[in-house]
Amino acid sequence: TGFFKTNYEYEIPTDDPKNLETVIKIFADILKNLSLEDEAFERERKIVEEEWRGDIGFDQKYLEALYKVTHKNSLLEKRKPIGKIEVIRNFKYQDVKEFYEKWYQPERTALFVVGDVDTDKTIKLIKDNFSYFENTVKLNVPDYSIPNFKSNRFISYQDENFDKVIFSIWEKHPFQKINNFNNYKTKLIDTLIYQIIERRINDQLNKDKVDFSAAGIYSQTISNKDEYKISIVSLNEKNINDGITDFLRVIEQINRYGFLKSELDLAKKNQILNLEQIIIGQETRSSKSFVNEYTRHFTFDEMISGPEKELEYTKDIYVSIGVDDLNNYFKKYTLGDNQILSLKAPDYIQDLPNEKELNTLIAKIKKEKIEPYEFELKKTIIIDDDLKGSKIIKKKKYPKTGVIELTLANGPKVFLKQTNFEKDSISLSAFSSVGISKANENILPSAKVTDSILIKADVGNLSASEKESLYPANLIDVYPSISGKGEAMIAYSNNAYKEDMFKLLYLNFTDLRVKDIHLNQFIKNELNEYNIKKQSPKYSNKVEFIEKLFNKHPRTKIKTDETIKKINLKDVTNFYKDRYHDGGNFNFYIVGDFKFDEIEPLLEKYIGSLPKIDRVDEYIDHGIRYTKDKHELIYKEDDPKKAEITRIYFKEFNSSIKERFKFNLL
Numbered sequence: 001t002g003f004f005k006t007n008y009e010y011e012i013p014t015d016d017p018k019n020l021e022t023v024i025k026i027f028a029d030i031l032k033n034l035s036l037e038d039e040a041f042e043r044e045r046k047i048v049e050e051e052w053r054g055d056i057g058f059d060q061k062y063l064e065a066l067y068k069v070t071h072k073n074s075l076l077e078k079r080k081p082i083g084k085i086e087v088i089r090n091f092k093y094q095d096v097k098e099f100y101e102k103w104y105q106p107e108r109t110a111l112f113v114v115g116d117v118d119t120d121k122t123i124k125l126i127k128d129n130f131s132y133f134e135n136t137v138k139l140n141v142p143d144y145s146i147p148n149f150k151s152n153r154f155i156s157y158q159d160e161n162f163d164k165v166i167f168s169i170w171e172k173h174p175f176q177k178i179n180n181f182n183n184y185k186t187k188l189i190d191t192l193i194y195q196i197i198e199r200r201i202n203d204q205l206n207k208d209k210v211d212f213s214a215a216g217i218y219s220q221t222i223s224n225k226d227e228y229k230i231s232i233v234s235l236n237e238k239n240i241n242d243g244i245t246d247f248l249r250v251i252e253q254i255n256r257y258g259f260l261k262s263e264l265d266l267a268k269k270n271q272i273l274n275l276e277q278i279i280i281g282q283e284t285r286s287s288k289s290f291v292n293e294y295t296r297h298f299t300f301d302e303m304i305s306g307p308e309k310e311l312e313y314t315k316d317i318y319v320s321i322g323v324d325d326l327n328n329y330f331k332k333y334t335l336g337d338n339q340i341l342s343l344k345a346p347d348y349i350q351d352l353p354n355e356k357e358l359n360t361l362i363a364k365i366k367k368e369k370i371e372p373y374e375f376e377l378k379k380t381i382i383i384d385d386d387l388k389g390s391k392i393i394k395k396k397k398y399p400k401t402g403v404i405e406l407t408l409a410n411g412p413k414v415f416l417k418q419t420n421f422e423k424d425s426i427s428l429s430a431f432s433s434v435g436i437s438k439a440n441e442n443i444l445p446s447a448k449v450t451d452s453i454l455i456k457a458d459v460g461n462l463s464a465s466e467k468e469s470l471y472p473a474n475l476i477d478v479y480p481s482i483s484g485k486g487e488a489m490i491a492y493s494n495n496a497y498k499e500d501m502f503k504l505l506y507l508n509f510t511d512l513r514v515k516d517i518h519l520n521q522f523i524k525n526e527l528n529e530y531n532i533k534k535q536s537p538k539y540s541n542k543v544e545f546i547e548k549l550f551n552k553h554p555r556t557k558i559k560t561d562e563t564i565k566k567i568n569l570k571d572v573t574n575f576y577k578d579r580y581h582d583g584g585n586f587n588f589y590i591v592g593d594f595k596f597d598e599i600e601p602l603l604e605k606y607i608g609s610l611p612k613i614d615r616v617d618e619y620i621d622h623g624i625r626y627t628k629d630k631h632e633l634i635y636k637e638d639d640p641k642k643a644e645i646t647r648i649y650f651k652e653f654n655s656s657i658k659e660r661f662k663f664n665l666l
Helices: 017-033 038-054 058-068 085-090 093-103 119-131 181-206 240-257 261-284 287-300 307-318 323-334 356-367 444-454 464-470 498-510 516-534 541-550 567-578 596-605 657-664
Strands: 152-160 165-174 212-221 225-236 339-346 391-396 403-408 415-416 428-433 477-482 487-493 587-594
Touching: 017 119, 017 403, 017 415, 017 477, 038 085, 038 093, 152 356, 165 240, 165 261, 165 323, 181 212, 181 240, 181 261, 181 323, 181 464, 212 240, 212 323, 225 240, 225 323, 240 323, 240 356, 261 323, 261 391, 287 487, 307 477, 339 356, 391 415, 403 487, 403 596, 415 596, 415 657, 444 516, 487 498, 487 567, 498 567, 516 567
Parallel strands: 152 339, 415 587
Antiparallel strands: 165 225, 165 339, 212 225, 391 403, 403 415, 428 487, 428 587, 477 487
């Protein structure tokens, strides 16, 4: 149940037609035939009270404070869906019955049946069970729109449990329906702007040109009458004003100089690729996805065109969308009318800027000299090495699973499983058993975070920003992952990008280039995160929990500012090379919708070119074990409204392949 609708959902097996018939009868009963006996209300009262209790927490307190500002002077300000605890505990049965009889009307009801069903029989079932219902009350829906502001608003909210400093600008606008071509064009412009700004901000972050940790823009729908355009930034706790200033400069830079044609062309291309991929995956689209789309049509008047028509309309409309369209539309984000400035932060932070100081800062940025943004798309990835490759020297088939095992001459084993449950999708993982266990105590701080730093490293001749621009992250990516027990390489792509995936795979093994800028930015963000978390009253409880769980083993200590400052470029680079420059000793697992005759040459060329080092490389057991002692840890808030209890049990485990599979089936 939300502000505007109540959903009743059933997921049912369709092997027996009686299942669907039963559910449709239940839905019909919900609409008009509920008996609503007094005893049932008492049972439900306790359930709803528990749901209300589950909502309690610092995030919920913030949302309640925020809603008083964003929903001010509207019915929504007074109508929290879960209700007030006094009402839940004391409501009269007759009030609920009258609400049900008034608002549960056929004219306000939609029924969606999506799945492997007989259409004609299903329509007959619905008619048999719903057609005799009549609307019994003429409904007048109250006005729930949010009135325009008499003056702009400000909210500053602090809580001891917050682990981030967030500044955001909210601007209220009329809700934009997607029910005709003009409105759809507006929606496309909105989406393009979101994509361009996300890429531009990531580029600035990757180049360490801004003093904040993350930022973006998005729209938040309140109702079919109102929405907010939101610009939001996550700040470093020691440089709050500098971070807000940098973020405002990004916005002002766009307002002043607009977007670039090269940015627009890239965003259009990526959106077309995304729509084409949706069409390819239409066969395996989930029923839930259809229901969500139909619900938006029913509640927000969103057109239902189907992905093929949506792609056709998008291509036609894109021809008419130019940079000026984006520039004019973006100014709606920063009109300064119906605006809310919002700050949320941990409560220990002093001297947060107030409303007057923020408005002064905004006015100052508008007068500053700001240089225009530059962007040039690199066309391709370059591998400098001469890839000689290796032949497949052995094939083995596992009939029960359909898995094909290949052995390449340079050492790797590749396990292939062809599937079609997700169209045009290929997943790859590579694994070797050693991981962080190989790191000694001196390099351990760097080893533990090496994979996190590598994700932002240059890949061959591409910077992280250039890679993100060249390859859409929803269609293709390759990245390393290192745990205490092994190192892995994770990858995915569609068939159009599969050779690029193998190129990136090869370069991730052989030519990730970590620079000072990558390291310094990571350390800055880690220190910021640590400085905030250590102020939380729960922090000492977490430290105590880890210490007791692992018997105070030195390799399991929670990171501190001291360990973070020990992270250095030399150790990160050397640990990366030690773990990944031996790609010939990895096993590769590839699952997806591929053709063997297309993928095997790529295996031979790229995986077959990975070097293999002749060495003994085994997992090192450092004696990290869970405690066998009994411990009880209690953390109590000042004014607790609910309790969470966690119990952890331990026993010896035979870590064989068979036993691990059995464990994972639980």
